[in-house]
Every structure is written in C-alpha cells, then in structure tokens.
Amino acid sequence: MQRVSVVGVSGSGKSTLGRELAGRLAVPYVELDAIFHQPGWTPLPEDEFRRRVAEIAAGDGWVIDGNYSAVQPLVWARADTVVWVDPPRRTVMRRIIWRSLRRAAGRVELWNGNRERWRNLFTWDEEESVISWAWHHYPVYKCRYATAARDPSHPHLEFHRVTGRADSRQLLDSAG
Numbered sequence: 001m002q003r004v005s006v007v008g009v010s011g012s013g014k015s016t017l018g019r020e021l022a023g024r025l026a027v028p029y030v031e032l033d034a035i036f037h038q039p040g041w042t043p044l045p046e047d048e049f050r051r052r053v054a055e056i057a058a059g060d061g062w063v064i065d066g067n068y069s070a071v072q073p074l075v076w077a078r079a080d081t082v083v084w085v086d087p088p089r090r091t092v093m094r095r096i097i098w099r100s101l102r103r104a105a106g107r108v109e110l111w112n113g114n115r116e117r118w119r120n121l122f123t124w125d126e127e128e129s130v131i132s133w134a135w136h137h138y139p140v141y142k143c144r145y146a147t148a149a150r151d152p153s154h155p156h157l158e159f160h161r162v163t164g165r166a167d168s169r170q171l172l173d174s175a176g
Helices: 014-025 032-036 046-057 072-078 089-106 130-150 165-175
Strands: 003-007 029-031 062-065 081-085 158-162
Touching: 003 014, 003 072, 014 029, 014 062, 014 081, 014 165, 029 032, 032 046, 046 062, 046 072, 081 130, 089 130, 130 158, 158 165
Parallel strands: 003 062, 003 081, 029 062, 081 158
Antiparallel strands: none
16 A cells, blocks of 8 residues: 545545555645645646656555546556545534634635635535535445445456445554
C-alpha cells in the first residue's frame, strides 16, 4: 500500500482518514478539492486539472483524496489501493452539518482563499450546498464504489471499504 485513492461522499471522513493514512505511510497527502477549487470557487479547467493530477499520480507514493471522474482513471491507473469511506448516511449528515456550521462560523479558509458559505445550511440546491450534495449523492457513490470494487477491470487495485471506526483502525494498523 503506497499509492492510495481515498473515495466516498462529502462528509464521510475521507480527508481525516486520508491524512492519517498518508502519515502512517510517510507519503504525500493530496486533496483533489484543493487543486480543483481555485479562488472564488472557480473550477480549474479540466485539461489543467488532469495535467496536475497526472503529475502527482506519477509519484512513487501518495494518498489522493477525492471523487472527480475527470481524473479517477489517471489516479486508479497508478494506485495500488482504493479506500472507500462508507459510513451510514446518518453519520455522514451529522458530520457534514457540524463541519459546515463550524467552518462557516469560524470563517475557516478551505482552499485558495475559499470559505464555507452560510447558505450551505439554508439551501437544498445541491450545486450551492455541500450538505445537500452529500444527501443526494450518498446513494450514487454507494452504488458507484460497490460496483467498482466488483469490477474485474481493476485487478491491480485492492479495495478496502471503511464503514466505521473499527474498519479505520484496522486499515491504519495494517499501514504501519
């Protein structure tokens, strides 16, 4: 386990687990959101996004956190492990609501000067609210990664499904 793709819905705990796993493996941790979301929440053009991620994925060791379909083939072609963080929906929603509230109230800078917006807590538009996004995409990601784990076109990937703390601890312990 040296090149790890960490996937799962927003609020699942990808970043927390990914950072800790990278530390245990002594490899760089990369959050795809930090590359994709430029100042003012402007998306990085896809060709540049793909170029930057391909450069990182060419490395000998890393933990890359994120679900972007534009770069997943690049990441998975080089990965040896996929960690699918899949806690129950109630856990995801509790985490993401609390995280959004804490970030908005604390004016926490996320990436490239971007900050969580108060509207995340007050709109159901999934393009405007990470909370709504997580609710609506939870079943999408569950299906996507369950299917991928069974897909014979990924024979070089070892899949780990993490549904709770015991799974996280077991994965981290196996990493060293």
